[in-house]
Amino acid sequence: MRLPHPLYGLYERRLAASLQPDQVPRHVGVILDGNRRWARGSGLSSATGHRKGADKITDLLQWSEDVGVEVVTLWLLSTDNLARDPEELGQLLQVIEDVVGELAAERRWRVQAVGALDMLPDCTAAALKAAQDATADVQGLHVNAAVGYGGRREIADAVRSFLRMHADAGSSLDELAEAFDVEHIAEHLYTKGQPDPDLVIRTSGEQRLGGFLLWQSTHSEFYFCEAYWPDFRRVDFLRAVRAYSQRERRLGR
Numbered sequence: 001m002r003l004p005h006p007l008y009g010l011y012e013r014r015l016a017a018s019l020q021p022d023q024v025p026r027h028v029g030v031i032l033d034g035n036r037r038w039a040r041g042s043g044l045s046s047a048t049g050h051r052k053g054a055d056k057i058t059d060l061l062q063w064s065e066d067v068g069v070e071v072v073t074l075w076l077l078s079t080d081n082l083a084r085d086p087e088e089l090g091q092l093l094q095v096i097e098d099v100v101g102e103l104a105a106e107r108r109w110r111v112q113a114v115g116a117l118d119m120l121p122d123c124t125a126a127a128l129k130a131a132q133d134a135t136a137d138v139q140g141l142h143v144n145a146a147v148g149y150g151g152r153r154e155i156a157d158a159v160r161s162f163l164r165m166h167a168d169a170g171s172s173l174d175e176l177a178e179a180f181d182v183e184h185i186a187e188h189l190y191t192k193g194q195p196d197p198d199l200v201i202r203t204s205g206e207q208r209l210g211g212f213l214l215w216q217s218t219h220s221e222f223y224f225c226e227a228y229w230p231d232f233r234r235v236d237f238l239r240a241v242r243a244y245s246q247r248e249r250r251l252g253r
Contacts (some may be wrong), residue, residue, distance in 0.1 A: 005017075005068075008096070008235070011056065011235065012234060013203045015235065015238040015239065015242060016066070016067070016238055018242060019067055019238070019241055019242060019245060020245065021068055022246035023244075024067050024068045024069060024241060024245070025069060025197075025198030025199040025221075025241065025244055026069065026070045026071060026198055027069070027070065027071040027073070027194065027195045027196065027198055027199075027211050028064060028069050028070065028071070028073070028197065028198070028199045028200075028201065029072075029073040029075070029197040029199070029201070029212060029216075029217070030060065030073065030074055030075065030200075030201045030203075031075045031200070031201040031202040031203065031209070031210070031212050032056075032057075032074060032075060032076065032203065032229045033051055033202055033203050033204040033206055033228075033229055034053075034203050034205075034227070034228030034229045034230070034231075035049035035050050035052065035053040035202030035228070035230060036049050036050075037049075037228055038052065038053075038169075038228035038229070038230045039052070039226070039230065041228075043230050045129055046091070046092075047088070047092075047095070047167050049092040049230065050091065050092050050095045050228040051095055053229045053230050054095050054096075054098070055230075056229060056230055056232060057074060057103070058102075058106075059098060059105070059234070060072070060074075060224055060232070060237065061103075061108075061109060061141060061143060063234050063237045063238075064141060064237075065140070065141050067241055069141065069195075069237075070141065070142060070195070071141070071142045071143075071144065071194055071195065072076075072141060072142070072143050072144070073114065073143075073144035073197060073213065074143065074144065074145055074146060075146045075149060075212050076095070076096050076099075076145055076146060076147050076149055077092065077096060077115075077146075077147045077148055077149070078148075078149060078151065078210065078211070078221050079115075079116065079119060079148055079150035079153050080150065080210075082119060082120075084099075093120070093121060093124045096124065096127075096145075096147055097123065097124055097127040097128075099127055099132060100113075100127055100131040100145050101127060101130070101146075101215065102217045103131065103135075103143060103145075104130070104131035104134045105134075107135065107138060108138070108140050108141070108187055109138060109140050109141045109142070109143045110135045110136070110138040110139070110140060110141070110142045110143065111131045111143050111145055112142065112143070112144050112145065112161075113125075113128035113129060113131070113132050113133045113145055113147065114144040114145060114146045114147070114149055114190040114191060115146050115147045115148035115149035115150075116148045116149070116150070116153050116154075116157065117129070117148060117225075119148045120147065120148045124147070128145060128147060131145070142194070144190075144191060144194075145165065148212050149190075149212075149213065151209075151211035151212060151213060151214025152211055152214065154189060154190055154214070154215065155185065155189075155194075155214065155215055157188075158185045158187075158188035158189050158192075158215075159185065161188040162184050162185070162187075162188050163176065164182075165188075167233065167242070185215065186215070189211075189215060189216065191215040191216060196213075196216040196217070196218070196219065196220065196222060197213055197216055197217055197220045198221065198244065198249075199220060199221050199222075199223060199240055199241070199244045200212065200213065200217055200220045200221070200222050200223070201222075201223045201224075201225060201237075201240050201241065202222070202223075202224050202225070203225045203227055203228060203232050203236075204225075204226075204227070204228050204229065204231045204238065205224065205225075205226045206224070207224045209222075210249045219249070221243075221244050221247050221249065223239075223240040223243050223244065225239075225240065242248075
């Protein structure tokens, strides 16, 4: 429910002021869901919904910077999405190419491509790599653009990477089986070297992960928001961070 102005602004400011720096998540993962349903509800095309959702991304990154988040992972396209109607998929891929290019051009955030780029059209993979290369030296917020991403595929890719590395070193299958540990998978994930997500937000009212950061989210806190992604507001983000700050995190202990 939207609060009327000026109460809305007052409430938002109080929410922001209530957050303590040591209670803010370092890494936030966001499942940007609901673009198509938002568009249908407004009598608009799916492409318009995807563009509207893309326009919200800069706002999210600014809100994240404001509260001290260090890493944001945006799930822009899943491996399952690659089976969509070719016309809609082509429009969505164009939106993704545009938005990652715009983020890179800002030179405010370090963009990293996260996903199976070999499953994407060459032009999309090239746009993601270009954005990553162009921002490699940026020291700001780290932004993972998860495109062609699936949690099961990521784990399979991590295992393949581990096996190839040790095969190249001449290790036998028995030696690999004896030495293999869960940490070896973590070292070969797309997000290797990054903190695992503390908070995962999904918009549109759906309450499932769908394979998002499947390995990394073992100890994450989850926040499900009813708003479709294009309608996601700063107050919704602040509520998610506040909910995270109020939870007792046991990390499986």
